[in-house]
Amino acid sequence: MSTRSERWSLVSTLFDELVELDESRRAERLSVIAATDEALADEVRALLAADEADSGLLDGDAAGALPAVLDRDRDAAPADGMAGPYRLLRMLGEGGMGVVWLGERIDGAYEQQVAVKVLKRGMDTNAILRRFLQERRILARLHHPHIVKLVDGGMTTDGRPFYVMEHVDGLSITAHARQGALGVRARVHLIAKVADAVAQAHTQLVVHRDLKPSNVLVDAAGEPRVLDFGIAKLIEESGEQTLTGTAMRVLSPVYAAPEQILGEAIGTSTDVYALGLMLCELLTGRLPRQRRGATPAQLALDARQEVADRASTLVARLNAEQLREVYGEEVDAHQLVRSLSGDLDLIIATALQREPARRYATAAAFADDLRRWLDGRPIAARSDSAAYRLNKFVRRHRVGVAASAIIALSLVAGLVAALWQANIARNEAHRADAERANAERQLARSERVKEFILTLFREQDPISRASAKARTPSTLIRNGVSAVEANLSGEPELQAQLFKDLGEIQVSLDDREAAQATLERAWKMHSALSGANSIAAAEALAAYADAVYAFGDVAKAEPLLRDALRILRDAGAGDMPRTALAESTLANIELVAGRNAEAEALARHGVDVFRAIYGESDVQLASRLGVLGKVQQEAGRYPDALESYRKAVAIVARSDGEEHVRTAMLRANIGDVLRVQRKYGEALKQYETALRVERAALPADHLYVGGTLLRLGDLQRRMGNYDAAEQSFKESLAILGKTPSGQYAQALQTYASLARAQGRFDVAVERYRRSFEVFHATTGDSVYTWLTALLEVAALADAGRYAEADVRVEEAVAALVRLAPGDSYNTTYAASVIGSLRQAEGRHLDAIQNFRRALEGVTKIYEADHVEIAQVRVALASSLLASQDPDALDEAESLIKSAFDALGRNREAENEATLGMAYLERGRLDLARGNRDAARAAVGEALARLDAPESLPRRRQAEALARKLAAR
Numbered sequence: 001m002s003t004r005s006e007r008w009s010l011v012s013t014l015f016d017e018l019v020e021l022d023e024s025r026r027a028e029r030l031s032v033i034a035a036t037d038e039a040l041a042d043e044v045r046a047l048l049a050a051d052e053a054d055s056g057l058l059d060g061d062a063a064g065a066l067p068a069v070l071d072r073d074r075d076a077a078p079a080d081g082m083a084g085p086y087r088l089l090r091m092l093g094e095g096g097m098g099v100v101w102l103g104e105r106i107d108g109a110y111e112q113q114v115a116v117k118v119l120k121r122g123m124d125t126n127a128i129l130r131r132f133l134q135e136r137r138i139l140a141r142l143h144h145p146h147i148v149k150l151v152d153g154g155m156t157t158d159g160r161p162f163y164v165m166e167h168v169d170g171l172s173i174t175a176h177a178r179q180g181a182l183g184v185r186a187r188v189h190l191i192a193k194v195a196d197a198v199a200q201a202h203t204q205l206v207v208h209r210d211l212k213p214s215n216v217l218v219d220a221a222g223e224p225r226v227l228d229f230g231i232a233k234l235i236e237e238s239g240e241q242t243l244t245g246t247a248m249r250v251l252s253p254v255y256a257a258p259e260q261i262l263g264e265a266i267g268t269s270t271d272v273y274a275l276g277l278m279l280c281e282l283l284t285g286r287l288p289r290q291r292r293g294a295t296p297a298q299l300a301l302d303a304r305q306e307v308a309d310r311a312s313t314l315v316a317r318l319n320a321e322q323l324r325e326v327y328g329e330e331v332d333a334h335q336l337v338r339s340l341s342g343d344l345d346l347i348i349a350t351a352l353q354r355e356p357a358r359r360y361a362t363a364a365a366f367a368d369d370l371r372r373w374l375d376g377r378p379i380a381a382r383s384d385s386a387a388y389r390l391n392k393f394v395r396r397h398r399v400g401v402a403a404s405a406i407i408a409l410s411l412v413a414g415l416v417a418a419l420w421q422a423n424i425a426r427n428e429a430h431r432a433d434a435e436r437a438n439a440e441r442q443l444a445r446s447e448r449v450k451e452f453i454l455t456l457f458r459e460q461d462p463i464s465r466a467s468a469k470a471r472t473p474s475t476l477i478r479n480g481v482s483a484v485e486a487n488l489s490g491e492p493e494l495q496a497q498l499f500k501d502l503g504e505i506q507v508s509l510d511d512r513e514a515a516q517a518t519l520e521r522a523w524k525m526h527s528a529l530s531g532a533n534s535i536a537a538a539e540a541l542a543a544y545a546d547a548v549y550a551f552g553d554v555a556k557a558e559p560l561l562r563d564a565l566r567i568l569r570d571a572g573a574g575d576m577p578r579t580a581l582a583e584s585t586l587a588n589i590e591l592v593a594g595r596n597a598e599a600e601a602l603a604r605h606g607v608d609v610f611r612a613i614y615g616e617s618d619v620q621l622a623s624r625l626g627v628l629g630k631v632q633q634e635a636g637r638y639p640d641a642l643e644s645y646r647k648a649v650a651i652v653a654r655s656d657g658e659e660h661v662r663t664a665m666l667r668a669n670i671g672d673v674l675r676v677q678r679k680y681g682e683a684l685k686q687y688e689t690a691l692r693v694e695r696a697a698l699p700a701d702h703l704y705v706g707g708t709l710l711r712l713g714d715l716q717r718r719m720g721n722y723d724a725a726e727q728s729f730k731e732s733l734a735i736l737g738k739t740p741s742g743q744y745a746q747a748l749q750t751y752a753s754l755a756r757a758q759g760r761f762d763v764a765v766e767r768y769r770r771s772f773e774v775f776h777a778t779t780g781d782s783v784y785t786w787l788t789a790l791l792e793v794a795a796l797a798d799a800g801r802y803a804e805a806d807v808r809v810e811e812a813v814a815a816l817v818r819l820a821p822g823d824s825y826n827t828t829y830a831a832s833v834i835g836s837l838r839q840a841e842g843r844h845l846d847a848i849q850n851f852r853r854a855l856e857g858v859t860k861i862y863e864a865d866h867v868e869i870a871q872v873r874v875a876l877a878s879s880l881l882a883s884q885d886p887d888a889l890d891e892a893e894s895l896i897k898s899a900f901d902a903l904g905r906n907r908e909a910e911n912e913a914t915l916g917m918a919y920l921e922r923g924r925l926d927l928a929r930g931n932r933d934a935a936r937a938a939v940g941e942a943l944a945r946l947d948a949p950e951s952l953p954r955r956r957q958a959e960a961l962a963r964k965l966a967a968r
Contacts, residue, residue, distance in 0.1 A: 014044045077101065083116045083162040084154040092167075102167060114151055118162040142204060146197035147226045168217045168225045176218035177282055181328025184283060184339045188370050190224050191279045195367035197226045198275065202268045202363055209266065211274035212255040213281065254287065258354055269356035272366050276351025276359075279370075283340060284314040285326035288352060311348050312340040317617065317654070343379050350381040474511040477502055481518055496525035500540050503547065510703055512551045512739055519544035538567035542582040549585050552741025554592065554779045561586045577613060577620070580606040584627040592742065594783035594820030596635045603628040619655045619662060622648035626666055636825055636861045638673050645670045661704070664693035668708045675715050678867055678911070684719070687712045706735030707743055714750040717757050720948065725754050742784065745774035749788050752795070759949025761799035768792035783826065786815040790833045797837045798953060805837050828857025832872060835879070840953075844879040851876035867911050870899040874918045881924045889928060896921055913954075916945030920958045927965070936965050 014033065018026050026048070034041035077088050086103035092115060093100045103116040143149070153163035171179060173194070177187050194216055198208060208215075208226070215228045257273035259265060280288045288309045315323070316337050323331045347369050353359045360366040360381075369379045484498045503518035523540040530536050542564035549557035561582055568579045583602040590599035606624040614620050629644030645666050652662045671686035691708045698705055713728030729751045736744040752767030768791050775785040789812035796805035813834070816826045835850035855872045862868050877895040880888040899918045903911055923938035939962045946955040 010040065011043050011047070014040075015047045018044060018048060078118070078156040078158045078160070080157055083118055083156050083164075084152070086114060086116050086152075086164060088116060088118075098162075103164070112151075113167050115148075115165045115167045116162055117165065118156060119160045142201055142206065144197045144200040146193050146224055147201065168219050168227065170217040170219040170225070172213045173216040173218055173224055173278070174213040174282055174285075176222075178285075178326060178328075181330070183327075184336065184344075185374060187282045188279070188344075188374060190218070191275065191282060192367045192370040192374070194224050194226060194278070195275050195363045195370065197224075198271050199362060199364035199367060201226075202271070207266060207268060208271050208274070209260065210255070211271055211278060213278060216278070257356070259356055265356070267356060268362055269359045272351050272359045272363055273356075275363060275366055276348050279351070280311050280314070280348050283344070283348075284311050285318070285322065286314045288314060288348070310340075310345045312337050312345050315340055343373050343381075346381050347373065347379060474506070474509050474514070477505055477509065477511070478514055481514070492525060493529055496522050496529060496536075496540070499525065500543055504543055507547045507550055510699075512547075515547045516544070516551065519547050533567050533570070535568065535571050535573050538564045538571065538573075539578045542568070542578055546582065546585050549589070552739055552744070552778045554589055554742060554782075557585070558589050561589070575609050575612075577609065580609040580624065584624065587627055587631060591631055591634050592779050592782045592784050594816075594823055594826070596631065596823070599631045600628070600635070603631045617651055617654065619652050622651040622662065622666070625651075626669060629669060633669070633673055633676075638677055641673050642670060645673070659693050659696070661693060661697040664690040664697075664708070665704060667693075668711055671711060671715070675711070675718070677863075680715060680719050683715055684712075687715060701735050701738075703735065703743070706732045706747075710736065710743070710747045710750060714753070717750070717754045722754065722758060729754060740774050740778055742775065742778050745771050745778060745784070745788070748774060749791065752791065756795050756798065757948065757950040759952050761795050764795040765792060765799060765801070768795055781815065781819065783816065783819050783823075786812045786819070787826070787829065789815075790830060793833050793837060797840045798950075800840075802837070802841050809834060809837060824857055825861065828854055828861065831857065832875075835872075835875060839875065839879050839882075842882075844882045847879040848876065848883065851879060865902040865905050867903070867914055870902045870911075870918070871914050873899045874914065874921055877921045878917075878924075881921060881928060889925065892921070893925055896925060912945045913948055913951045916942045916951060916958075917954055919945065920954060920961070923958075923961055923965075927961070932965060936962075939965065 018029055021029065030041050030045060033044065081088050083101070083103060085105050085107040087106050088101040088103050090102050091099060092102050098117045098119050101116045101118065103114050105112055105114070148168060149166045151164040151166060153161070155161055170176065173190060176182075177190070180186075182190075194211075198211065201208060210228060211226070216224050216226055218224050255274055255277055257270045260270060277287060280286070288311065315333075318326070318333075320333070323333055323336070327336065347366075350369075351359055351366055360369070365380065369381055372379045481499065481502050484495055484502070489495070499518050499522035503515050503522055506515035506518055509515075519540065523537060523544045526534065526537040526540045541560060545557050545560035545564055548560060565579065565582055565586065568574060568576065568582070573579055584606045587599040587602035587606070590596075590602065603624070607621065607628050610618070610621045610624045625644045625648035629641045629648065632638075632644060633641035649663055649666045649670070652660055652666065656662065667686045667690040671683040671690065674680075674683035674686065687708060691705070691712060694702070694705050694708055709728045709732035713725045713732060716722075716725035716728060729747070733744075733747050733751065736747050748767055748771035752764045752771060755761075755767055756764035768788060772785060772788045772792060775782065775788055779785060789808055793805045793809045793812065796802070796808065809830075813830050816823070816830060820826055831850045831853040835847045835854055838844070838847035838850060851872055855869070855876060858866070858869045858872055873895040877892040877899075880892040880895075896918055899914075900922075903915045903918065919938045919942035923935045923942060926932075926935035926938055939958055942958045943955065943962065946958055
């Protein structure tokens with residue numbers, strides 16, 4: 001052994017000895033060493049000082065700490081290819097501090113292939129040496145059949161420390177399971193053994209901190225071995241957990257527990273989280289959540305917000321090829337989902353709780369629950385059997401439960417996490433005094449929620465329920481609110497949480513007054529408990545504002561939403577789901593006000609937040625895409641809107657099936673876009689499908705049913721099926737008219753359009769005016785309010801009430817310019833309405849100017865063959881001909897020809913009236929050019945098509961022209 005090697009051996013031995021001593025004994029021992037060798041004592045002191053430093057190498061960026069050592073030869077083998085008595089054969093891997101080599105002993109003491117870890121060149125600072133010694137010391141204290149053993153150690157001839165471990169020749173645990181096509185039980189057995197090894201390390205006060213499949217190899221005998229304690233942490237004697245700021249370059253972000261990324265306390269539960277991840281990946285081939293962040297800040301955001309999917313859900317999403325890749329050719333998909341559902345799902349979910357205190361307390365407890373599952377015994381994570389009893393109840397009362405399934409889903413969707421918290425809270429109620437109070441609150445909350453769900457199901461059982469007649473879901477929730485008020489007056493925080501939960505359910509049940517009252521109470525309670533500017537109070541305020549908006553009071557909802565969003569953003573919660581939900585509601589308000597850019601920015605942020613938190617396939621992302629699609633639709637960007645809606649439908653269909661009510665809502669939106677594009681046949685299919693699903697899933701008078709009936713009625717009007725439209729509108733108005741709202745105003749507006757189509761112009765005027773009043777009451781001085789006034793102007797012109805129309809149009813245009821200056825749709829529509837009014841009044845020069853502006857606008861908004869473009873061209877040609885300007889004949893002829901070309905390619909039923917107007921203007925043009933026979937033929941075609949009641953003014957013009965032609 002060289003002199004340098006001997007010196008290193010002595011220094012490392014003394015470090016191991018002194019690092020375990022208290023301060024006084026350590027000082028005494030160093031004094032003794034210094035008496036004979038002061039330089040030796042200084043070297044040991046330096047290592048001990050590095051060991052005690054607050055910010056160790058592990059807690060920072062290794063590359064940043066050692067910029068001078070990053071030379072390209074730092075990982076090269078010693079010149080003689082030796083590490084003590086071990087010949088280095090080939091590199092096996094490289095870590096932050098050292099390189100691992102396959103080695104063999106050549107001094108004849110024994111024959112064995114080993115793994116030799118050699119410190120990299122240049123990493124001889126005190127911090128690195130201390131870390132290297134600590135890693136060796138950690139391995140030396142670990143003795144378990146499933147942990148690699150420390151064999152030897154020393155110094156290479158070029159002065160680098162090394163240590164020797166046994167070599168494991170095998171595959172990673174996930175590769176071994178795939179190659180062997182292991183079943184679920186065999187995979188669980190493997191993880192249980194790994195958990196045993198980790199538990200043994202925990203008894204030696206060692207936390208691994210970097211457990212992942214590549215650090216668990218399975219040897220030729222099928223036994224797992226845990227490797228690489230290179231970033232392990234010794235638990236301090238002062239307590240179980242330590243704070244660390246471990247940098248992303250040292251740990252593995254994909255497998256790290258949230259507390260590692262967030263710089264929070266690290267303890268044994270950190271390894272429990274990693275074991276849960278490894279079990280999930282081993283069973284499903286997928287991780288239960290994705291972290292897409294490329295920066296520490298984004299990773300931290302992911303870690304705060306992530307929600308883990310259940311293992312059974314992950315497996316259910318896999319296609320046949322993906323399943324075979326994980327389990328082999330003989331896999332039974334249905335049996336696999338059944339195996340993972342229930343207790344295994346719960347074991348993994350417990351290990352993966354965001355809060356360390358809610359996980360298994362130890363790796364040994366995790367291993368024990370796995371073996372309970374293997375043995376068919378009750379697991380500790382489900383200590384309360386109420387869920388089992390609920391399952392039995394559902395099986396006994398299938399018919400009754402099916403009748404209330406949609407309401408149960410509403411409850412479960414919002415509160416199932418609380419049920420899991422109940423079981424976890426029980427297990428952890430005695431963990432520590434600091435956690436007990438919170439655990440008991442969560443337990444009480446969860447018990448209340450569970451009781452509401454059980455009560456809902458009991459209502460379907462004539463023997464179990466409290467009254468002869470089953471109570472409605474709304475009554476049940478109201479009773480629940482009363483019970484919370486009566487029984488939890490001494491626990492205001494729990495009361496406030498439950499009021500918010502139950503109020504949001506009341507919104508989904510369309511219990512309007514009760515929902516607003518419950519959520520307002522929750523908001524005020526949270527404000528009193530934690531302050532008006534707390535996140536809890538802001539979230540409750542946002543929920544209350546959403547309810548106010550949902551039931552029509554936009555003017556009241558908007559300032560509430562803006563206040564809630566200001567508080568949430570100021571508190572650093574701007575990228576949280578509750579914030580994104582409030583922004584979606586505000587986006588709808590901005591849209592109504594004509595602030596399209598603001599609306600789209602809010603909607604896009606919601607999509608980005610939910611995509612980052614839940615991934616590309618979560619139904620919650622589908623809802624945000626629906627909001628974005630609505631914004632794009634209202635801005636006239638129909639292809640973009642259809643793309644957003646169809647992506648959302650695909651997500652919901654994959655997750656919940658084609659018959660889920662969410663698909664119905666989205667299909668109705670798709671129908672809206674297709675209706676505006678005059679693709680009536682396609683739109684009708686979407687509406688009919690949506691209505692069928694909604695009628696099957698929702699109460700007959702639900703708002704969603706009323707909304708879809710409204711859209712269907714408008715489509716039926718456009719298709720000329722007035723009797724069916726009348727029936728749809730009446731049913732819709734009965735539902736939507738329960739409370740005045742923007743949707744009710746829209747229903748009145750489209751009902752007025754039906755009267756106009758029927759030629760009942762005075763009735764149409766009155767309905768438009770009523771719609772205007774409701775819009776004004778619910779949305780204020782909004783764009784929608786004044787666009788309705790323009791519709792009223794058109795009906796007044798049809799009725800010949802020109803003086804009233806002149807006054808109303810000036811009011812509407814001034815308001816739209818004030819509210820949304822430069823909005824192309826509003827400008828285009830106003831120009832079209834004014835042009836038609838001036839044409840009816842015989843003021844053709846004014847009409848021509850307005851129709852030119854309208855034509856410029858519609859050609860930018862619609863596709864080339866859209867009927868709106870043809871209508872404006874025909875109207876412009878009509879005023880050009882009426883102006884009696886000879887120079888205008890050629891332009892009029894060109895416009896009429898373009899209209900005929902478009903209408904010939906787009907033969908929808910509603911377009912017949914436009915085609916009739918085109919023939920009427922063709923007749924006038926032919927007469928102006930002296931071609932009376934062609935004019936008579938054209939007018940005949942016009943009369944054949946202008947037979948709809950709303951075409952009566954044009955038909956009268958055609959009849960007058962026919963008489964004129966006949967008289968001559």
